[in-house]
Amino acid sequence: MSVLARIVGHPLTERVILVLVVVNAITLGLETSPSIMARYGGPLHLLDQAILAVFVVEIVARLAVRRLSFFRDPWSVFDFAIVAISLLPATGPLQVLRALRVLRVFRLITLAPSLKRVVGALVGALPGMGSIVVLLMLVLYVFAVMATHLYGADMPEKFGTLGISLFTLFQLVTLDGWSGEIVKPAMETHPYAWIFFITFILVSSFTVFNLFIGVVVNAMQAEHDLEIAERTGRPPVSMDDLMQELKQLRAEVAELKGRGGA
Incomplete structure (x- = not known):
């Protein structure tokens, strides 16, 4: 557990997550273009799912390290809620929730001290x-x-x-x-x-x-x-x-x- 805690709290981990948040914001913007989706829809979707998987792993790791104290931090709860919304199905009646994936961009707030x-x-x-x-x-x-x-x-x-x-x-x-x-x-x-x-x-x-x-x-x-x-x-x-x-x-x-x- 101490190794996992060091990985979660390492500055390099925060930088990687920050880069992935920025990349994910760009991909979500590109997915609004029908012409781009017609040509690169498949790779963009795979990249989006891969980034989401990394976010889920990061949240699970933070939960494992901090346990109940994770939910005492408002910013951690904010992260958890955004990733949870991203995992909701975006088909059928819940298709409107697909647009809420852009909320992942707000993870920049929790990663940038300023x-x-x-x-x-x-x-x-x-x-x-x-x-x-x-x-x-x-x-x-x-x-x-x-x-x-x-x-x-x-x-x-x-x-x-x-x-x-x-x-x-x-x-x-x-x-x-x-x-x-x-x-x-x-x-x-x-x-x-x-x-x-x-x-x-x-x-x-x-x-x-x-x-x-x-x-x-x-x-x-x-x-x-x-x-x-x-x-x-x-x-x-x-x-x-x-x-x-x-x-x-x-x-x-x-x-x-x-x-x-x-």
Whole structure:
């Protein structure tokens, strides 16, 4: 078992699996071309099955080495689920699952430390992003109600109902055709409509989306600090900790000055 553990944990094994994941991603892309499949379908299918067999052997080996601790690691469970999906039959009613084989590409996340850090940061940012999504929904709802009352009669195809207004404003959030398709037609009957729409764009696209970026950046920084702390063996220092230490230093300096004056 110790030999198997050394093989599973060897950096060369990880590199080989990483190369196979990349090759498998390329083959899955090539299989979408009818002309390529007509000429090389057989070899590509054999290569795909061979790579899948290697993935299965690797997962079984990791299970044998780590046993129950394998399922305590979320990334290992992620690997296991992707390989298990790839083993499902892709014929008959389950033929739609054939497209799910492309999920094997996501094994790159578990093999590349930089990608794991990025995904970890995104997961850590989900609570903050959820709050921002709620804020965006509130902004959309308020402006959709106003737009329906203001422009629904003259532009029923864009603001006739609350649902249509929500969809139109979401299009404005993405800035897709905001000027030629929405704002300028509205200004034909409402010359000052640009004030309403520009205000909405500034609040939603620029302000709220920048909040998204800020949350993700903070999560990435926290993940980076955690990685440094794991390498150095020192706990990560937050801004609150620094401010607390600064206050303590100021108090100590003030106390020393008071003693000196006494």
